[in-house]
Amino acid sequence: MNNALEIKDLRISFASDGKRVEVVGGVSINVPKGKIIGVVGESGCGKTVTALSAMRLIPEPPGSIDTGEIIFDGANILNYSDRDMRSIRGNRISMIFQEPISSLNPVFTVGDQIGEALRTHLNLSRTEEKERVIELLKLVGIPAPERRIKNYPHELSGGMSQRVMIAMALACNPEVLIADEPTTALDVTIQAGILELIDDIRVRLGMAVLLITHDLGIIAEVADEVYVMYAGKVVEHGHTADIFREPHHPYTVGLLHSVPDLHENKEMLNPIPGVVPSPDNFPEGCRFQDRCPLVIEKCRTDEPPLKEFVNKHYAACWRADEVKVES
Secondary structure, three states, X not given: OOEEEEEEEEEEXXXXXXXXXXEEEEEEEEEEOOOEEEEEOOOOOOHHHHHHHHOOXXXXXXXXXXXXXXXXXXXXXXXXXXXXXXXXXXXXXXXXXXXXXXXXXXXXXHHHHHHHHHHXXXXXXXHHHHHHHHHHHHHOOOOOHHHHOOOOHHHOOHHHHHHHHXXXXXXXOOOEEEEEOOOOOOOHHHHHHHHHHHHHHHHHHOOEEEEEEOOHHHHHHHOOEEEEEEOOEEEEEEEHHHHHHOOOOHHHHHHHHOOOOOOOOOOOOOOOOXXXXXXXXXXXXXXXXXXXXXXXXXXXXXXXXOEEEEOOEEEOOOOHHHOOOOO
C-alpha cells in the first residue's frame, strides 16, 4: 500500500436546531507514505472537522460520521472500538492541534505532558521515559532540554510551546502526523522554523503528514500535493506546482489572487467577494456559485463532480477548462 491514510467519501453532520446539518460532504483524501499533503481553504470549510475525524475525535453527539471510510493499515478505523482507537491515537496516528498554549495543560510540566504519551503506549521505566523526553526536545530544537522538562507552559514562548506540541505528537514515532494550522499566531521567522522542522522530521522518520492550513504560502513551501476545500467539499486536487501554475477552479484562483504580493506595488488586496455559505443553507448546484465570476445557469442547478482534467489534476467546476490564473 502506497497510502499511509485514506479518507474515502467522508460525510459528517452535526445536530443543529433539531435537524442534522452536513458540514463535510463526500470528502476523499489520500495521504501517501512519506509525503506532505496539504488541505487548504477558508475558515469553516471543513478542514479541521475532516482532520479530527481521522483521529476519531468528532464528539458524538452532536456530531456524526454518517458515511465513508478512513483506511489505516488496511482497515477502516471507523469500525474500531474506543479501546482499539486509544491504542492508535497518539501512537501510530498523532495530531498537532491549533493554539498550543490552550492545548497544553497549565498545571503539569512539559516533561510530564510529553511523558504521558510514552506512559500510555510504551512500557518504559521512569529513567527511560526521561531520556526519551529529553531526546524529543532535542529533536524539535529546544535548547537546554534537561532544564526545559521542568518548565510549565506559561514559561515558554509561543514558538517553543509549538515545538513541545510537536515533540508530544512525535513521542511514539507515528506513521501519520496530522498538523492542524501548526504555525497559527507565530511570527514569520518562527513559522519558517516550525515548517522546516516538520519537513526534516518527516524525512528522518519517513512518516506521512496531513497539513491543514488556510495559508497558501505554507502549502507552496512544503506540500507535495494539495486539496482545496470549499463549503465542505474538495473543489480541486493536484500536485502543488500544478495547482499554483494552472488552477482549474475559480475558487483556487481567488485564493491565489488574495495572497499579498510584496513585489508588486498594489494599494489594495484582492479578496474573494461574498462569504462562505452556512452549512444549513448550502445552495443547490455548485456551492461557490454566488461568489464565482464564471457562474452560469447550470452551476445553480447541477453540482459539478470532481473530475480529472489533466494528469492527476482534478477540479469540480463546469467551466474548469476556461479557468485562468490571470482571470
